[in-house]
Amino acid sequence: MGRRLGSGRVVPQEEQGKWTDGIRTPRPLTNCVYDASTSSTMRWTIDHTSRERLQDQIVSCVRRGVASGELPVGEQLPPAAELGTALSVDRNTVLAAYRQLRDDGVLEFRRGRGARVVSDAPALSSVTEAAQKLIATARERGLGTNDLIRIIKELT
Amino acid sequence: MTSPPITDSTRHAVYTGRTTNWPMVATTCVGALFVVIMGKQSNGSWGDLLFVVPLMLVAIGILANVLTASSVRAAAGPNGFTIRWGLVGWPRCTYGLDEIDHAEVIELPSWRVSFGLWWTPKRTNCTVRSGPTVRLTLRNGRIVTVTVPEPAAAVAALREASASGPDTGPV
Numbered sequence: 001m002g003r004r005l006g007s008g009r010v011v012p013q014e015e016q017g018k019w020t021d022g023i024r025t026p027r028p029l030t031n032c033v034y035d036a037s038t039s040s041t042m043r044w045t046i047d048h049t050s051r052e053r054l055q056d057q058i059v060s061c062v063r064r065g066v067a068s069g070e071l072p073v074g075e076q077l078p079p080a081a082e083l084g085t086a087l088s089v090d091r092n093t094v095l096a097a098y099r100q101l102r103d104d105g106v107l108e109f110r111r112g113r114g115a116r117v118v119s120d121a122p123a124l125s126s127v128t129e130a131a132q133k134l135i136a137t138a139r140e141r142g143l144g145t146n147d148l149i150r151i152i153k154e155l156t
Numbered sequence: 157m158t159s160p161p162i163t164d165s166t167r168h169a170v171y172t173g174r175t176t177n178w179p180m181v182a183t184t185c186v187g188a189l190f191v192v193i194m195g196k197q198s199n200g201s202w203g204d205l206l207f208v209v210p211l212m213l214v215a216i217g218i219l220a221n222v223l224t225a226s227s228v229r230a231a232a233g234p235n236g237f238t239i240r241w242g243l244v245g246w247p248r249c250t251y252g253l254d255e256i257d258h259a260e261v262i263e264l265p266s267w268r269v270s271f272g273l274w275w276t277p278k279r280t281n282c283t284v285r286s287g288p289t290v291r292l293t294l295r296n297g298r299i300v301t302v303t304v305p306e307p308a309a310a311v312a313a314l315r316e317a318s319a320s321g322p323d324t325g326p327v
Contacts, residue, residue, distance in 0.1 A: 010262050010291075040174045041305040043313070044233075047167040078172050078229065082240060086170045086231035 040075050046087050054089050058097035066106060066117055077107070077115045168320065170233030171313035173304040176226060177284035180271055184221045188214045223247075224273035228282055228303055230290070232310040234317040237292060239282060239302055241273060249280075251292060251300065258293040259314045261307040270301075 044061045046054065065071035077083070080094040087094070098115045101107040108118045138148050192211055223242035231238045236252040237259075270281040283289055283303045290307045292300040304310045 010260050041309065042172050043309060044170045044172065045167065046170070049167075076174070078174070078231070079245065082229065082231065082238075082245065083172065086172060086233055086235060086238065088235060 040071070042070060042078075044083075044087055046089070048088070054087075054093050055097045055100065058083075058087070058089075058094060059100055062097070062101055062106065062117075066119070071117050073117050073119070075117045076113065077117070079114055168234045169313050169316055170231060171304075171306070171310045172229070172231045173306060173310065174227060174229045175284055175303050175305055176228075177271070178226065180284060181222055181226050185218055188218050221272055224282070228284060230302055230304045230310060232290075232304075232313040232317075234320075237290075237300075237302075237310070237314060239300075241282060247273070251294060253314070253318050255294050255296075256292050256314065256318075257295045259311045260291055260293075261288050261311055262291045262301070263287065264289040264301070264303075 042061075042065050044058070046057050046061075048054070050057065052060075062071065062077070071077075077098070078086070080098060081091045084091040084094045098107060098109070102109060102115070106117065106119045107115045109115055135148065138144075143151075191214060223244070223246070226242055229240040229245065234253070236250055237256065238248065238250040240246070240248040264283060264286050266286040269283045269286050271284060272282070274281040278298060280298065280300045281302075283301055285303055288307045290302050290304050290310050292302070294300065
């Protein structure tokens with residue numbers, strides 16, 4: 001009887017590492033004997049009933065991924081057709097999102113190599129800076145975190 | 157152009173991951189080249205079928221390796237688990253949530269890595285490295301083992317989709 005490829009010990013769920021929305025604590029490949037491979041990973045969250053355009057939601061996902069380090073500079077994004085199928089959106093919607101990110105300087109298109117991350121989202125760092133100013137101002141006025149969140153929700 | 161089907165959940169999470177194993181492809185190509193050079197130096201000539209046929213087989217082997225072992229792209233979410241192999245994303249296969257009985261993370265030992273696509277009547281393997289790997293058990297009994305960068309995230313996406321989608325059974 002030949003070897004049974006693909007068999008292995010089941011990893012208990014508590015050992016698998018956590019993956020919650022926005023917070024990722026992947027389990028390191030401690031037992032990986034052969035790992036000369038390169039890999040990339042991404043979590044996309046799409047709400048088809050949201051008033052926000054699907055294109056903008058995809059843009060937000062990429063920006064979040066870049067900001068969190070999930071998508072490092074040079075990382076290749078999935079082809080538009082594949083991502084469209086996975087997200088249940090039209091390929092052209094994904095392409096429009098990619099184009100928007102390219103125009104913002106986050107992505108670049110290379111013939112035969114797809115869309116790649118070229119920027120570590122300087123726009124996001126400016127948003128963080130602005131948020132810090134907002135928090136400081138709110139503290140001066142005696143507003144708490146919940147008040148700030150409420151105001152932001154009302155505005156958006 | 158129409159959009160692919162969507163489940164009845166309003167907000168869903170999709171996991172995408174890509175694993176590329178260029179060292180494996182390079183090793184195969186160098187090994188195959190070595191075999192060809194050795195054959196040529198012994199008694200091979202381009203008009204000799206005994207030399208050309210093995211050469212063609214080696215070329216097919218390299219092509220299969222480049223197509224299946226060079227890159228594995230996976231997507232997990234409400235539309236199930238999709239695997240695309242190689243540079244051009246073909247071959248590919250999709251297992252819908254209703255086809256998947258169970259999804260789990262296994263610790264794949266190095267001696268059970270298939271280094272590319274390996275198909276048997278009961279199993280489909282597409283693994284390019286050892287370590288944590290996704291294993292799907294389909295309702296028809298087939299076991300599918302796939303290398304993805306974050307297996308736990310892929311399984312979590314499938315479970316989340318199964319819990320929030322239509323009644324497709326436990327994943």
